[in-house]
Amino acid sequence: MTATGHSPLAPAAGTSIPPGTRIVVIGGGMTGHRFAARMQAQDPTGDWSLTVIGEETQQPYDRVHLSDWFGHRRAEMLHLATGVWDDPRITLVTGDAAESLDRAAHTVTCASGTVHEYDRLVLATGSWAWAPRAEGKDLPGSFSYRTVEDVESLAAWVAERGERLGRPVSGVVVGGGVLGLEAAAALQGLGAEATVVEFADRLMAVQLDDGGGEMLRLLIEDKGIEVRTGVGATAFRPAEDGAMGTAELTDGSEIPADVVVFSTGIRPRDRIGREAGLAVGERGGIVVGESCQTSDPDIWAIGECASFDGVCAGLIAPGNDMADVVVDRFLGGTRTHQRAEDGTKLKGVGVDAAAFGDVNAMTPDALEVSFVDPVHRQYRKLVMSDDATTLLGGVFVGDISLYSQLRPLTGRALGADPSAVIAPEGGGDALAGAELPDDAVVCSCNNIAAGTIRHAVNEEGCHTVGAIKECTTAGTVCGSCVPTLTKLLNQELAKAGIEVSRALCEHFDHSRAELYKLVEEGGQETFTEVVAAHGTGAGRGCAVCRPTVASILSSLGALTGRRHNPVGRQLGSLQDTNDHVMANIQKDGTYSVIPAMPAGEVTPEKLLVFAQVAKDYGLYVKVNGAQRIGMFGARLEQLPEIWERLVEAGFESGHAYGKSLRMVKSCLGTNWCRYGVGDSTSMAVHLERRYRGLRSPHKIKIGVSGCARECAEAQAKDVGVIATHRGWNLYVGGNGGAQPAHGKLLVEDLDDETLQRCIDRFLILYIREADKLQRTARWVEEYPGGIDELRRVVVEDSLGIGEELEAAMQRHTDTYVDEWAEAVQDPERRAKFVSFINAPDLHDKTLRYVLEREQVRPARPEDDPATTFPTPLAAKEHALAGAAHISQEDQ
């Protein structure tokens, strides 16, 4: 390792880049994006230009979550924050590879012939997927697993091959590391059979010890993926049509291989630097020191292409840190790159495995403490210093709940008896009081230490995990540290005596969840009883607590079978006008009428009745976002007569006015769609019938898609269901709205019955535990223990309450009655729908309507009064009559 001239290992003094500096970054991957984003954030007004040259046609995307592509099949959903490309100083070039570098001329030449001049060059070229030599390894049907293009062509190949062969496709993944297992799960998700071939004697050989590898094998095999360890692939033979057909293994066996994915490691892409004469490490990679400068003082290297201490990193965390170091140096700082102790977590496979530190106890005299339970498929091991005080490493398979707490303690005192920590019962309790030191790195992806999180809580006023994420960026990349963030937050708040008040309002000191539990146990059935038993004693409630109590009483009533009509006499005075009159108030005080239309299905006969009603009242008609048709502009006193006609035609309340199930959206599914894999429409109708009318902390939207194309946008719903070749995948906590969130995958490949059971459990937990007006997205995000814990409770029934929850939901379904059908039959209730209590024949004469696109809308102050009408019907009739003069009829 000899460098010419400048020594890369001597930390360069920080010197700010001069005005007008032209920076060129070769590589449009995650590290290149990080560098650009960081430059922009750290120096928002600086005078420099920055060009990022990317070979891929995609904008920089989240390669860590590449497997998510199979869930949505939309590359743009993986794109990293795109705002950075709006900065006029920053240019992104995509689809053009940098071919050569002329250090003397300070230029980079691309495949297209374009020449980029630089003052400072940053190499962020990343890695390439290496594959072992083997005859036939490049036959059609051979893939890597590294880019969006790779996964797109893999999915297309499996679909096409399956159609051609008329049988399930056999897939072979060469390499049993983290990425190989992800690829195998992806193949399975595509409907292929998957076999993993690993040359080492265990899976995840680099990260796990023997015991962990063995447990992981059992879990992977449980998923129906075949595992072959201790063998390599020596040759690949074509099928009759010349495409990939079989694989020959080192033990002489031959296995079918219609598709092969190589995941056998990565090598740094250092060609461009090597050819330009930059110092290169023994095992490849551009040599850099702790400033990330290369042997050329004008060239820097970051990420997987850079060799630091003789090693090229293969994870995002060091790449991010290196990008941050170079930005700091460009802006005059003296930050240095240090290799932090990293852990590895398996993801995207549906099996939990994670490890950090000295997993094989290589430290002299290190002690290993382990817990092995092959029945429940759990393996936990801690590696401790010889005096059993300092934590050196850990391996977790099957249950990784301790991983995020323990990893930051690597090299530090554990502060508890290691065997108590990994014991099957109450393991985490042994660590309950333990505190992370300020400099312990909690989020290794973004290198955020515990002290930074504490500062955010105590000084910046971040009192939710979401606020901490926003303020510090911790937990925003892989998310594995979120449980630790939650714990730190709670510890800090408790220490500071900051009680984040979850009290509903001045009338109740309890949070909604607490009040729900109290009322459930206390059995109160009216607001008066609830406020007497649990209130602060100061009055009769308000616009916050009254609807909340109404929602709790309705939910409990339905789930216990002691059903109260949620809008009936008993709860009527607690409800917002929408719930009270079972319609949504519009800006002029009139209401909408939106009947249920499960899965968006409607017969022409019913549609005719709907149309006739809308016509008779002159109402505005629009299809809303929930696959339903609404009519707008009905006055309070018109609602019962409108609904009477709709109920008679077979329509039911759509609860568009309630904090309850709003809709189950679906695509066409197998009945009509030529791509459908599952009958999404029937499932949507089934789910809507089961959950309709159930009162909840906030509205609930469900989506069901019949295949991975996801036309129903189920992943943006509170509950998302997507058909697979083997059943249904269930997502939870998705949201559109102001704070969009992607649903998180809860469980895969469910049959109809199990799907319903999981949704039952999930929804009731949400109803029990969420805060007032908290959508599932935020509730899932803040669920203690994260999605993993939620999965244990909902899918694995770790609390043993599954049956109880399902029975409760069954009571709701059994006792459901249509609120509007009931109301139109009840003269006493109908009498409440009155314009003026002392003049029921008159109506609000200040209402005014104008015509727009042949329909009505409320008049605005700037509308010419001569063009307005007192009722929608008058306006419509005028339009139909084509009258030349505008008549001003009035009451």
Next chain:
Amino acid sequence: MTAPADALVPICPLESLAPERGAAALLPDGTQIAVFLLDDGSVRAVQQHDPYSGANILSRGLVGTHLLAGEGEEPGRIVPTLSSPMYKQSWDLDTGAVLDSGGGEKLPIAVFAAEVRDGVVHVDPAPRPEPAPTPRGGTA
């Protein structure tokens, strides 16, 4: 404060009102009002026009209470409240003063004297004088 007894006009039978819920009504001059029956059996009347949304809807708002802090040594007192069904601003039903403007301008509402006579709700067709814009403000 109470209007001369003969000025009040009958509106509706008390039994036609639901407890802690409102009803819209018309005064003889066509003014729209909102009438409320409270938990203690007393009645209130305010303007039906919501000054924030411009719609005639206040009868459809939620009734509740609020503990008004007392000045200095004075004990606080609980007042009946109304919140708008449109954007949730709230008012003191006794005075029409804004209790929660949702961060916006404070727009009070007119209050009409109301009482129950022989089971019939009566309302004064003339509103009470407007409340002072701030608690420590000058004379209304």
